Amino acid sequence: MATIRRREDRTAIYQVRWLQGGRGGSWESEPFGDDDSADAFRKLVDAHVQQWPYGWVKGHGFVEETPIPGDAPFETWAARYIDRLTGIEDRTREDYHRDLRIHLSLLRHTDAAGREHPATIGNLTQDDISDWVRAEEKGDPDPAAKGKWLRRPADPKSIANRHGLLFCIVQAAIDATPQLRTTNCCKKTRLPRTDDGIDEEMTFLERDEYQRIAAEITDPDARALADWLVGTGMRFGEATALQVRDLTLTSDRPTASIQRAWKKAEKGSAAGAFYPGPPKTKKARRLVALSPVQVEMARKLVAVRKPTDFVFRARMGGEWRHANFYNRKWKPAVAEAVKKGLPKAPRIHDLRHTHVAWLIGANVPLPAIQLRLGHESIQTTVDRYEHLVRALDDDITAAVEAALGVPAPRAAPRSVQSAQWGCWGGSSGPSQSCVRRPVRVIWVRTRLMSAQSDGLMCPSRTNMVICPRFSTGRTLCPVGMSVSATILNCALADPCVSAI
Numbered sequence: 393m394a395t396i397r398r399r400e401d402r403t404a405i406y407q408v409r410w411l412q413g414g415r416g417g418s419w420e421s422e423p424f425g426d427d428d429s430a431d432a433f434r435k436l437v438d439a440h441v442q443q444w445p446y447g448w449v450k451g452h453g454f455v456e457e458t459p460i461p462g463d464a465p466f467e468t469w470a471a472r473y474i475d476r477l478t479g480i481e482d483r484t485r486e487d488y489h490r491d492l493r494i495h496l497s498l499l500r501h502t503d504a505a506g507r508e509h510p511a512t513i514g515n516l517t518q519d520d521i522s523d524w525v526r527a528e529e530k531g532d533p534d535p536a537a538k539g540k541w542l543r544r545p546a547d548p549k550s551i552a553n554r555h556g557l558l559f560c561i562v563q564a565a566i567d568a569t570p571q572l573r574t575t576n577c578c579k580k581t582r583l584p585r586t587d588d589g590i591d592e593e594m595t596f597l598e599r600d601e602y603q604r605i606a607a608e609i610t611d612p613d614a615r616a617l618a619d620w621l622v623g624t625g626m627r628f629g630e631a632t633a634l635q636v637r638d639l640t641l642t643s644d645r646p647t648a649s650i651q652r653a654w655k656k657a658e659k660g661s662a663a664g665a666f667y668p669g670p671p672k673t674k675k676a677r678r679l680v681a682l683s684p685v686q687v688e689m690a691r692k693l694v695a696v697r698k699p700t701d702f703v704f705r706a707r708m709g710g711e712w713r714h715a716n717f718y719n720r721k722w723k724p725a726v727a728e729a730v731k732k733g734l735p736k737a738p739r740i741h742d743l744r745h746t747h748v749a750w751l752i753g754a755n756v757p758l759p760a761i762q763l764r765l766g767h768e769s770i771q772t773t774v775d776r777y778e779h780l781v782r783a784l785d786d787d788i789t790a791a792v793e794a795a796l797g798v799p800a801p802r803a804a805p806r807s808v809q810s811a812q813w814g815c816w817g818g819s820s821g822p823s824q825s826c827v828r829r830p831v832r833v834i835w836v837r838t839r840l841m842s843a844q845s846d847g848l849m850c851p852s853r854t855n856m857v858i859c860p861r862f863s864t865g866r867t868l869c870p871v872g873m874s875v876s877a878t879i880l881n882c883a884l885a886d887p888c889v890s891a892i
Contacts, residue, residue, distance in 0.1 A: 406430035460514035608725035625747035629653040637699035676766035
């Protein structure tokens, strides 16, 4: 509890004292010239749970902010800004209004004295934006029900998207005539990292893993769509919006032209919940090359179809919807594959990520992958799949060395005693008559030339075993070495080759 202490100096001073925040806090005080003012302030401190009252400036009292000419309530200004946006779909405008109503309406302005005010387009500060970000991160737990929420914590990507809308709303006040602001309070906001969460982690499937899932899809129409998604890398909304006229199957280079994708319609639309609209971005309008297998599949699907018919249709002839395909076809197939030992549970969109992984594994350049996926920027491709490209570092360094033509430095040969022995009897496999006996071998660092023999491949740069006796006519790889694109012409006299 706050207390009043009367001090007698030249003039009477009534000092209100309290522990900031209660027991364990620091002592705070505020002087007054009369007992009534001191008692009124003491009651304010107690009402604020032993804290400085909101809006109170030490030594000055409550201080009002200077009004901003032409200022408007934030929600009023933001709604007007959203209504006047051009070049966006009705559903996007509706989503912006929803974010304003549910999330941006949480904005409050706290002045220098610590008092909280309704947000206006002119009074928002950088601290207010930071407070809003923290409120979005924490959510609003339900005090009446443990473990439940009045408003759930927002994920980092959603916060970033809403902050982007907020940035544009504030910027419009700077660009307005007359100008309502001089700076953008959203400019230096530190947003939560979008890679902190793991809920939406990308899943990459090996070919056999995908086949295990595909084998559980018993509906041939659904299986054809899944094969198409993993084989082309198309988004679900793009593939299911393909029409017969978008396919070119008889040219030297068969292609599928992405010209449309399914979009969410405005709520209550007479045309339904979805309609075919433009693709996600300008770069999403693209040609996707088709393999012979995909061409054959497409021919079967579009037989006796009209040019404007959709290529992929459900069993009853209707268009595929994501929820329908996921819940009735994909999810059961994945669940069944998991029961049988599949260690992953991919989403439908992970087929697109898997397609990229297969392309990178085949050394397809990232710019070509960007064009195939329809990414607006190569940076999107790099940011999303850079970790997969790291596996190609050995190929990159080998290519650089080959281009420069500089031989690698050779280490001095040294004699070592072998600690583990393996037997190799040529291309036909291990010899059955090998005698495991210690021999002296010499390790050297050697630069290998591209060659192949007996169907065996050796690493392009590695430590190789040179045995003490040599002959010609046999090409072997040391036991335990991994397969790569070049081999060592290591002709050995003894059919049993010992190597570490």
